[in-house]
Amino acid sequence: MSSAADDLLGFKDFDDIAVSQPKKVIQDESPSSSPKLSMFQIEYYQQFFNIDTNDVVERVINSMIPKRASASYLKTKLEVNPDLYGPFWVTTTLIFTIAISGNLANFFQHDHSSKFHWHYNFHLVSYASTCIILYTSLMPFLIWSVLKYSVDLNDDTNPDLESAPYIPSLLSLICLYGYSLAVYIPVSVLWTIPLLILQWLLVLTAAFLSGSVLINVLMPSLKLSKYSIFLIVGIASAHFVLAAGFMLYFFHVPSTAASVVVNIPSPIISVNATG
Numbered sequence: 001m002s003s004a005a006d007d008l009l010g011f012k013d014f015d016d017i018a019v020s021q022p023k024k025v026i027q028d029e030s031p032s033s034s035p036k037l038s039m040f041q042i043e044y045y046q047q048f049f050n051i052d053t054n055d056v057v058e059r060v061i062n063s064m065i066p067k068r069a070s071a072s073y074l075k076t077k078l079e080v081n082p083d084l085y086g087p088f089w090v091t092t093t094l095i096f097t098i099a100i101s102g103n104l105a106n107f108f109q110h111d112h113s114s115k116f117h118w119h120y121n122f123h124l125v126s127y128a129s130t131c132i133i134l135y136t137s138l139m140p141f142l143i144w145s146v147l148k149y150s151v152d153l154n155d156d157t158n159p160d161l162e163s164a165p166y167i168p169s170l171l172s173l174i175c176l177y178g179y180s181l182a183v184y185i186p187v188s189v190l191w192t193i194p195l196l197i198l199q200w201l202l203v204l205t206a207a208f209l210s211g212s213v214l215i216n217v218l219m220p221s222l223k224l225s226k227y228s229i230f231l232i233v234g235i236a237s238a239h240f241v242l243a244a245g246f247m248l249y250f251f252h253v254p255s256t257a258a259s260v261v262v263n264i265p266s267p268i269i270s271v272n273a274t275g
Contacts, residue, residue: 048171051083059086063179066212074217078172087178091132094181097188099124102250105192124250132181135242140173143218143231150225168221176217180239183210184246191251199251203243211239 059078062069070076102124147167168176187206191199214235215222222228 048082048084051081051085055081055083056086059179060090060182063176063213064183064209066209066216069213069217071216071220074168074172074176075166075220078175079168082169082172082175084171084175084178087136087175090178090182090185091136094185094188095125095129095132097185098128098246098250101188101192102128105194105251108192109194128250131242131245135238136174136177136181139235139238140170140177143235144168144170144173146227146231147221147225150227151221166221166224168218176214180210180214184243187243188246188251191247196252199247203240203247207240207243211236214239 062073103120106121144167151167183206187202190202215232218235222231225231
């Protein structure tokens with residue numbers, strides 16, 4: 001009995017057990033450390049605003065200067081960390097800038113020596129917001145749909161990861177198009193100058209700069225599609241039409257005062273002739 005008691009009460013080496021147990025605990029807890037979030041939770045959308053000021057400024061600058069962003073910019077930067085913070089503030093600022101500057105342009109282009117009473121057009125805010133929101137949502141969706149339909153991801157003949165077939169996500173395309181409108185914020189202020197030649201020059205310059213960035217960044221994915229030519233022409237044309245539409249609708253006020261003055265005396269002359 002004494003030898004059995006000594007064996008039970010004696011010290012034993014438990015090194016193997018002590019080492020193996022923590023590993024099991026870590027493996028059991030690792031899956032629960034990253035729970036899946038539902039799209040109906042606010043925490044789900046926090047990941048789309050996880051960006052600092054330096055990154056936002058860098059993306060705004062890249063959207064205005066062609067060739068500054070590399071060809072893999074969409075895949076290595078925007079796709080890795082797409083954000084909605086920058087596009088939200090860019091589009092919101094542009095909406096109010098166009099509305100305010102458009103009313104100023106309307107004020108400057110009217111002849112205030114007459115009895116015309118100028119008033120602020122509050123509907124420009126809703127018009128500008130509808131146009132911008134539709135553009136930044138429909139264009140990414142159309143590009144994503146065409147690429148999804150026309151690009152074969154199973155064609156993986158090139159082992160190079162940079163040249164592998166790649167379709168950008170819808171969120172990264174929305175992020176790209178949101179930043180692409182940043183160039184129109186300073187341009188909308190300059191559109192208040194009532195010079196038609198200057199206004200059209202600004203349209204061409206802004207559409208060329210921002211459109212070149214879009215095509216350059218999207219080119220690695222566009223060239224994989226059999227409709228690449230149509231996509232390139234469509235992207236460039238839509239960007240130019242947007243800039244021209246901004247200028248013509250919000251900033252160009254045609255002069256109709258001359259036609260009104262000419263038409264008014266005609267009935268008076270006819271009455272005097274009969275009398």
